[in-house]
Amino acid sequence: MAKLYTEIPKKLQTFIENQKIFFVATATADSRINLSPKGMDSLRILAPNRVAWLNVTGSGNETAAHVQENPRMTLMFTAFQDNPLILRLYGTAKAIHKDDAEWQMLFRLFTPLPGARQIFDLNVDLVQTSCGMAVPVYEYVGEREQLNAWAAKKGEDGVKTYWKETNHTSLDGKPTRFA
Helix, strand or coil: CCEEECCCCHHHHHHHHCCCCEEEEECCCCCCCEEEEECCCCEEEEECCEEEEEEECCCCCHHHHHHHHCCEEEEEEECCCCCCCEEEEEEEEEEECCCCCCHHHHHCCCCCCCCEEEEEEEEEEEEEEECCCCCCCCCCCCCCCHHHHHHHHHHHHHHHHHHHHHCCECCCCCECCCC
8 A cells, every 4th residue: 555755756746736735744852743734835846856835924833943953854745535645755854034045046936925934945755655545535615815814914024023923932942043
């Protein structure tokens, strides 16, 4: 049932590109494990061993804190329609911020989203598929626009203030480099 790959095969690239949601998991040696759902057309496959995803402002910033100390990251995709499949990408990631040299080169690959705060660049060293037969079938209805509306209403300065107030440390008190 499970298969392992050293890179993302073309067939699985297509599967990833068609997903509306993916999940990100990170942790440090002594932190809580963070598992977050992501969507909003925020992921790009850059090469068979490299993906990037645009992270927008949220209630926390755990991933940013974790990868500074421990760059391990897992992305998980699951088929909610059609044939069952679970796909995990394992690797090491780095956070790229607006003031980093790589930001402009990577940011242009995405549709700009209000409140964008980092791009995570993941070097994939293992790809795993598993059956997914226990995952229920769901129907995609559409994107939620509340987060974009919230960030647009706050404006760039308001979002930066929010980062300073709520996104500067993780749940475990680790710094996030919020800007």
